[in-house]
Amino acid sequence: MKAVVLENQRSITYKDVPTPEPGPGHLRLKIKAVSICGSDIKRYVDGHRMYPLILGHENSGIIDRVGDGVSADYLGKHAAIIPLVPCFECEECKRGYYSACHSYSFIGSRQSGGYAEFVDLPERNVFILPDDLAFEHAALIEPSTVARHMLALGDFKSGQTAIVLGAGSIGLMLVQWLRILGAQQIIVTDILEDNLRIASKVGAQVALNPSQVDVAKEVQKLVGDGADLVLEATGVPQVLEQSLSLTRPRGKIVLAGNQPLDKSLPLTFIENMMRREISLIGCFMSYSAPFPGHEWTETLAALLNGSLDMDTLISHRFPLAKAPEVFEKIGAHEMAHQKIILNPEEVA
Ligand SMILES: [Zn+2]
Ligand SMILES: [Zn+2]
Numbered sequence: 001m002k003a004v005v006l007e008n009q010r011s012i013t014y015k016d017v018p019t020p021e022p023g024p025g026h027l028r029l030k031i032k033a034v035s036i037c038g039s040d041i042k043r044y045v046d047g048h049r050m051y052p053l054i055l056g057h058e059n060s061g062i063i064d065r066v067g068d069g070v071s072a073d074y075l076g077k078h079a080a081i082i083p084l085v086p087c088f089e090c091e092e093c094k095r096g097y098y099s100a101c102h103s104y105s106f107i108g109s110r111q112s113g114g115y116a117e118f119v120d121l122p123e124r125n126v127f128i129l130p131d132d133l134a135f136e137h138a139a140l141i142e143p144s145t146v147a148r149h150m151l152a153l154g155d156f157k158s159g160q161t162a163i164v165l166g167a168g169s170i171g172l173m174l175v176q177w178l179r180i181l182g183a184q185q186i187i188v189t190d191i192l193e194d195n196l197r198i199a200s201k202v203g204a205q206v207a208l209n210p211s212q213v214d215v216a217k218e219v220q221k222l223v224g225d226g227a228d229l230v231l232e233a234t235g236v237p238q239v240l241e242q243s244l245s246l247t248r249p250r251g252k253i254v255l256a257g258n259q260p261l262d263k264s265l266p267l268t269f270i271e272n273m274m275r276r277e278i279s280l281i282g283c284f285m286s287y288s289a290p291f292p293g294h295e296w297t298e299t300l301a302a303l304l305n306g307s308l309d310m311d312t313l314i315s316h317r318f319p320l321a322k323a324p325e326v327f328e329k330i331g332a333h334e335m336a337h338q339k340i341i342l343n344p345e346e347v348a
Contacts, residue, residue, distance in 0.1 A: 002344065003054045003116035004323040009047035010331060012324045017054070020112070020120035022067035027074055029061040029081065029121055032135035034114045036326070036340040037143065038168060042258065043109065045331050056115035057083035057108030060138035063126065070123050078133065079126040080141045081114055082292045083107040084285055088124075096289025115323055117344045127296055130304070136317075136341045137303055137310040143339075144308060145286035145295035146256065147173035151181065152288070152295065153281050154229045154254040158182030161227040163219065163246050164204070166234035167195035169339055170256055172202055172313050174231050179203030180307050185223060189215055189239075194336060202309050216245050226251055237263045244269065249276040256283045313339045319346035 001019040006012050022028045035058040043055060059081040063074045085105040086093045092100040107113050107125065129138050147170055156162065162183050164174045167190035178186045179202070188204040190196050196207035206222060208215050219226065226248035232240055235257030243253050273280060286295045302308040315338040318326060323342055329335040 001117035002320065003112075004056070004320060005052045006044060006048060006055050007052050010044060012044055012327050014321045014324055017116070020118055022065055022070070022120050024068040025070060026067040026120055026122055027063050027070050027126065028065040029059070029079060029114075029119045029126065030064040031059055031061040031114050031117060031119060031344045033061070033139040034059045034320070034342045034344070035136075035139045035143070036323075036330075036342065039109070039258070041327065041330050044327050048109070050110070053109075054112040054114075054116050055108050056113035057081060057106065058139050058142045059114035059119065060129070060135045060141075061119075064118075074123075074126070078129045078131050078135075078138070080129060080138045081107055081119065081121060082125045082127050082296070083109075083113070083142065084287055084292070085111070085122060085125060086287075086291070088291075096291075098287040098289075098291060099285035115320060115342065117320075124291065127292065127300075129300065133303060134310075136314060139341060140310045140313065140339060141296065141299050141303070142286070143169050144173045144177075144299040144302075145292070146170055146283070147177050148295040148298055149286040149288070149293075150174065150231055150254045150256055150283045151177055151229075153283050154231070154252045156181060156183075156229050159184050160229055161185040161223045162187070162229045162231065163227045164188045164199070164231045164233060165239050165243060165246075166190055166232070166236075166257060167192070167199040167204075167207075168233060169313065171195070171231075171233040172199060172338065174233060175199050175203045176308055180302055185227070187219060187222060187227065192336070195338070198312055198338060201312055216242065219246050223248070225249060228252070229254070231256070233257050235259050237265065241265060241269060244272045244276065244278060247276065247278050250278070251276075252279045252281060254281045254283055310339075314341055316340040318342055320344040321347075
């Protein structure tokens with residue numbers, strides 16, 4: 001089969017690899033759509049833990065083969081990939097904290113992922129979908145679950161005010177979940193006008209560009225001492241530092257942006273956090289018990305009732321063969337984009 005393989009830092013190729021055969025307890029998904037995640041770009045630009053590796057964890061397709069012990073009823077069913085493969089045995093798995101599993105794998109970062117014609121998956125890693133759901137919408141289920149998980153961790157309640165820092169893919173999903181769950185005010189910030197325009201289209205009431213306005217001042221005009229919930233989805237240290245001044249006393253900040261590990265925060269940050277009694281909450285992936293969690297079932301329900309808008313989030317569509325070119329362009333900052341969908345069946 002054809003697949004896109006990360007060979008080394010900034011080296012990615014489209015080539016022939018062995019087609020996977022599902023073993024006992026496994027099944028195979030014929031991929032219909034895969035979306036590029038920012039974390040895939042990061043693995044390409046900064047390097048990754050292992051090579052060679054087929055990246056890709058935002059996928060949908062049709063189950064076309066089952067291994068021993070797996071019901072043939074799965075054949076022909078549409079599904080999305082649930083990329084986390086927890087052990088289901090360790091202390092954290094038993095608590096339902098699957099992303100803290102002592103020995104997890106992850107499809108598309110620790111084992112072969114979905115930039116390919118086929119993916120081999122354990123039975124528990126398929127999220128079965130109705131046949132009439134568009135494959136490209138289904139490929140965007142995973143990033144939506146991350147946003148939904150952030151709001152669960154921040155204990156978001158209808159009627160609260162929220163600020164989304166960064167209108168990339170997670171930020172745009174956050175804006176939508178805040179709208180769906182009944183936020184009283186949704187403020188979003190980003191330095192790219194295009195991202196802000198889309199954020200407004202999918203539900204943000206106020207869109208602020210920090211390169212043009214004083215965000216702290218604007219937020220003060222809108223919500224006084226700060227928002228109830230601030231969602232950090234940029235991974236930029238200065239943005240994280242500023243997040244405290246945007247949060248009301250006793251408010252919460254949920255962190256999902258991956259920060260550069262060679263930077264540090266001044267301890268005045270902790271001092272300010274203590275004085276305002278602000279909670280700082282980490283977020284990693286999108287899982288809760290029972291696996292994969294309400295984040296997944298709620299996303300599917302929102303897709304089916306039309307409240308989650310995936311179309312507006314998709315900026316580009318390419319055949320899978322174009323992936324190396326696309327990664328090169330994005331790695332060189334030559335391609336502004338929102339979600340990019342790759343199709344393994346289209347001919348380049
Ligand atoms: Zn992702
Ligand atoms: Zn575990």
